[in-house]
Amino acid sequence: MSDVAATAPSHDGFAHKALKTSGVIWFLAATVGQWLFVYYILMTHGRATLSGNYSEWDDVGLISGYVDGDLIANLLFISHVLLAVIMIVGGTLQLSPPVRKRFPTLHRWTGRVFLVIALFLAIGGYYMTWARGVRLSDIGAMGVSFNAHLIVFFSALTFYYAYKRQIDTHRRWAMRLFIVAHGVWFFRISLMGWYLINQGPVGSTRQLDGPADLVISFACYLVPLAMLELYQRAVDGHSTRFKWAMTVGVLLGTVAMSIGIFAALMMMWLPHI
Ligand code: HEM
Numbered sequence: 504m505s506d507v508a509a510t511a512p513s514h515d516g517f518a519h520k521a522l523k524t525s526g527v528i529w530f531l532a533a534t535v536g537q538w539l540f541v542y543y544i545l546m547t548h549g550r551a552t553l554s555g556n557y558s559e560w561d562d563v564g565l566i567s568g569y570v571d572g573d574l575i576a577n578l579l580f581i582s583h584v585l586l587a588v589i590m591i592v593g594g595t596l597q598l599s600p601p602v603r604k605r606f607p608t609l610h611r612w613t614g615r616v617f618l619v620i621a622l623f624l625a626i627g628g629y630y631m632t633w634a635r636g637v638r639l640s641d642i643g644a645m646g647v648s649f650n651a652h653l654i655v656f657f658s659a660l661t662f663y664y665a666y667k668r669q670i671d672t673h674r675r676w677a678m679r680l681f682i683v684a685h686g687v688w689f690f691r692i693s694l695m696g697w698y699l700i701n702q703g704p705v706g707s708t709r710q711l712d713g714p715a716d717l718v719i720s721f722a723c724y725l726v727p728l729a730m731l732e733l734y735q736r737a738v739d740g741h742s743t744r745f746k747w748a749m750t751v752g753v754l755l756g757t758v759a760m761s762i763g764i765f766a767a768l769m770m771m772w773l774p775h776i
Pocket of ligand 1: 544563564565566567568583584587621624625626627628629630631632637638647648650651654684685686687688
């Protein structure tokens with residue numbers, strides 16, 4: 504056997520197929536949860552905006568929401584939430600293999616739209632948080648702020664490698680961007696999952712600056728990011744044991760994520776729809 508063949512990743516074994524299948528299962532579960540978030544946004548902020556009852560934005564218990572007479576604040580808020588819908592729907596289409604393979608032009612455009620909106624949400628969200636004071640506490644806003652930095656950084660790298668035509672590296676940064684661009688969604692499902700498992704807000708405060716809030720506000724996207732790196736290494740590598748370990752890891756992660764989605768649906772989204 505040549506050296507190349509000896510070190511080449513094994514892509515046709517059972518372990519490899521199981522690993523890839525676990526990735527698909529994770530993606531399908533995440534898609535359901537992200538579309539439920541979209542449904543919540545449309546049924547609350549979307550409906551209130553279409554009917555012209557802007558003050559109803561606040562009915563979900565926002566920090567700021569509608570500000571009477573402040574056109575900039577209101578435009579910033581509503582563009583933020585409605586563009587979030589386009590980004591989330593576009594993101595799931597972007598990673599869906601049938602769409603990627605059958606409609607490459609659509610794939611390229613949804614990718615560009617995803618990247619630009621993710622940047623807009625990160626910068627606009629950062630501005631609302633720190634320049635307009637829409638935050639519950641300084642410490643509580645650290646996690647989402649670091650998330651915003653990662654979105655900007657990963658967007659730049661995703662764009663750079665596409666421009667350089669280094670498609671494999673571009674794809675890897677795009678996947679990382681997908682994870683951090685859903686940081687606020689991960690935060691919601693993680694926090695609600697935590698409340699559900701503990702039957703209450705253990706270590707969490709109304710200002711979201713308790714120990715559990717702090718850990719969750721960073722871990723909610725850093726743990727999925729670490730999982731993605733390990734998954735990618737397992738896919739690329741040729742260790743069967745590592746592939747099996749990651750298959751189990753991804754499936755357990757999917758179970759945890761599904762509990763969080765259920766909790767967010769029951770405690771955060773459905774009560775407002
Ligand atoms: C990039 C992905 C993002 C998405 C999909 C997203 C989505 C949303 C949604 C749906 C809301 C409405 C909240 C609700 O109804 O419960 C919202 C509000 C808000 N977001 Fe984002 N967001 C993102 C990023 C960010 C970032 C990075 C920041 C800050 C650094 C941020 C700051 C805010 C603020 C300040 C509000 C208003 C909260 C309030 O008044 O209570 N967002 N976002």
